[in-house]
Every structure is written in structure tokens, then in C-alpha cells.
Amino acid sequence: MAAIHLPRAMRIGAGALAELPAALAELGLSAPAVLTDPFLAGSGLLDRLLALLAEAGCPARAYGEVRADPTVASVEAAVAFVRAGKHDCVIGLGGGSSIDTAKAVAVLTVREGPMQALKAPHQENAPGLPIVAVPTTAGTGSEATRFTIITDEASDEKMLCAGLAYLPVLAVVDYELTLSKPARLTADTGIDALTHAMEAYVSRRANPFSDGFALAAMAAIWPNLRRACANPGDRAAREALMLGSLQAGMAFSNASVALVHGMSRPIGAHFHVAHGLSNAMLLPAVTAWTAPAALGRYADCARAMGLAEPGEGDQATVARLVEALRAINRDLAVPSPKAYGIAEADWQRLTPVMARQALESGSPANNPRVPEAAEIEALYREAWT
Ligand SMILES: [Fe+2]
Secondary structure, three states, rough: OOOOOOEEEEEEOOOOHHHHHHHHHHOOOOEEEOOOOHHHHOHHHHHHHHHHHHHOOOOOOEOOOOOOOOHHHHHHHHHHHOOOOOOOOEEEEEEEHHHHHHHHHHHHOOOOOOHHHHHHOOOOOOOOOOOOEEEEEOOHHHHHHEEEEEOOOEEEEEEEEEEHHHHOOOOOOOHHHHHOOOOOHHHHHHHHHHHHHHHHHHOOOOHHHHHHHHHHHHHHHHHHHHHHHHHHOOHHHHHHHHHHHHHHHHHHOOOOOOOOHHHHHHHHHOOOOHHHHHHHHHHHHHHHHHHOOOHHHHHHHHOOOOOOOOOOOOHHHHHHHHHHHHHHHHHHOOOOOHHHHHOOHHHHHHHHHHHHHHHHHOOHHOOOOOHHHHHHHHHHHHOOO
């Protein structure tokens, strides 16, 4: 038995942004608060969105101060903004930070906090304000998930918060919004999406429904990630990445992520490494460590990604997969933690803390091979160089 949760409505494809007012009307929503980051607020995209809403007779207020890796304090500031208006929904416009902020704001606008009380294993299912997600990167899949990630700045912890309250009612997935993204951001977000798909597929909570989306996502993302990084204007590659990211989001929201994400969040929280980049730093080593416990599943991943040779067995196919993950990291200039500039003494000192926080998030328990704290610490040491 699988329990499946998805957004009520989605608009997918080139030009979908123009459909936002009609999609809101379909859901009976008419007074949005738009939350975005300072870059997008100044880029013209926010003005375009506000003009579309105004033309449709939909009065919106906009907050342009969303910060990267949102914190409890940054969410509370956005809650104050939304409470100061009369809004019937929140629109998160941007990457994962804007959408995750919108999700937390939607809940805290109608429910008492603090945000720390909502961290996993707590499940927040009672609806907050309706959430609308308009992603501008192909990576987080947050537009289709029942999760948000908020950093507790008091403890330097990226808190995973889960529940139906965080599932958008509407996702507007327009790949044209990603065409101008630079190669570094495309690489980081694309690897994040690939990691979602792989982890959803090998997860202990995988199911036939999530499997279909996970395999489709891997098939879409793998051959197009290098293309989009090499040529940001490649529309076919961008479209495939955007769809793959959405499919990966639907997969992991209904199957969960696993050890890579569990270990990645503490790296992001303590060392301020972009989320997709910290996933990429870990993905080859964690895949190699986990693969013996789920050889057939990882071989399926390699086949979906087009990496398998005909007639080759699972063992050899998975060896190709691990090597391909190392190769794409080289091609996309993913640094090791050491090359990123993290001080070795800090890495060593925080390794036990990061291992504990990884375990507490619950994600490693979904891994096909469930690690002890000491094994997570060994994996952090292995990823160092
Ligand atoms: Fe992720």
C-alpha cells in the first residue's frame, strides 16, 4: 500500500507563467502575497508576475527579501509581511529558498510557531494558507513536495519539516524561467534533482507509483544536465531538466530521500555550501557504500540513465554508475569539501555533530543500507578530499 500526495493543480510547459491568474481563479484564489528573493525582485520577473496578476484583477503584494537557505528569523519577517495584508494564498517565486519560505509562511500565518516545534518527526497536516509554487530553477522539486527546509540559526541545523500543510495547491512549472540561469546554478540544482530521483528509487519507502516518476526523472535529467550547463539557452535540455526535476519531486515526496540528503543538510548548515553542491560532494561515495545492499535497484538507475552496456550484470552496471557520478562531478567542477575551502580542523571537529544531525533527520533510516553514526562519520571523512 502506498499513500500518495500531489499538488491539486499544475501548469507545465513553456509560457505556463501566463496561465497563473487563470489557475488561481480555478482554485477560487484572488489575493496572493508573492514571496521572492532580492535578485528576482530586481530582475523584472517579479514585475512581470505582478502585472499579470493586476491585469486579471488580482491584487497582490510582494515581499522581495527572501534569503538563501531561509532561517527561522527570515521566515518570521515574511510572516509579519503576509499578516499585514489580507491574503488568501502565498506564491513562492524562485528557487527552493523562495518556495520553502512560502511554505513555512503559509503554515505560520495561521498557526502559532515556533518553527522549531514543526521539525520532523512532527507532521503538520492541518492546512495553512494555500501555497502556490513558481520554480525558477530545475532542482528542488519543492513545487510538488510536502516538505520544507528551514535553518535554525541558534543551532546551525537545517530542519526538515514535513506534512500535507506544505504541499502546494498549485505548481506553475515553466522552463522558460530557467533559460537565463548560469552554469554553476544549473549544475548544482540539476544534481540535486538527480539525487532526489535516485534516492526516491532506492529508498526503503519506494513504491510502484514513485518508481515510475523516479525512473522518468533520471532518464530526463542525466542526458540533459551537461547539455544545459554547456549551453544555457538549450530549450530542449531545459525543458527536460524542468520536467525531470518535477518528476523527481513527486517521487521523493511520496518515497522520501535517504542518506545523501541526510548527510548533505548538515554540510549546508555548518559550512554554507549550496544544497545541490553538498549532495554532489557525497553522491559517489554514498552510492558506492550503499550499492551492495540494493544492487538491482542501483542497476535500474544506471539503465534509466543510459549508462548500462547490453548484457552486463548488475555488479558491473553499478560500477559504471559510480564512475559516471564521479565523472560528472569532474565535468561540472564540483569541488571536494577540502577544495571548496573548508578548514580541515572544522570538518573533523563537526563530523560527529553532523553525523548525529543526519541521523536525527530520519533520512538515513530510509537508505537501503542503514548506517550507524560511526559509518556516517567514515563517509564524511571519505568525502573530504
Ligand atoms: Fe534536495
